[in-house]
Amino acid sequence: MMQGKFLARISSYEPRWNGLYKGRQMISNDYWFRTELGNGRTFSGHFSLKR
Structure with missing residues (x-):
């Protein structure tokens, strides 16, 4: 499993x-993320950060 850096904690x-x-x-750059939904499920995806 590939590991990355923890960049930020985002909440509602x-x-x-x-x-x-x-x-x-x-x-x-392009960044990948994984979020834990709080009900035992996870969601992952990616986004492009443009400055």
């Missing part, structure tokens, strides 16, 4: 990410 109270990791802007 704060539903966005500012594009920073450890205070530095992430580069424009």
Whole structure:
């Protein structure tokens, strides 16, 4: 299984990410994510970060 870096925790109270990791802007690139839905299910996908 491929492992990555934990970039941000996003919740329904704060539903966005500012594009920073450890205070530095992430580069424009494609990123993959996995989210745990709270009912035992997970959802994964990807997005492109453009600056």
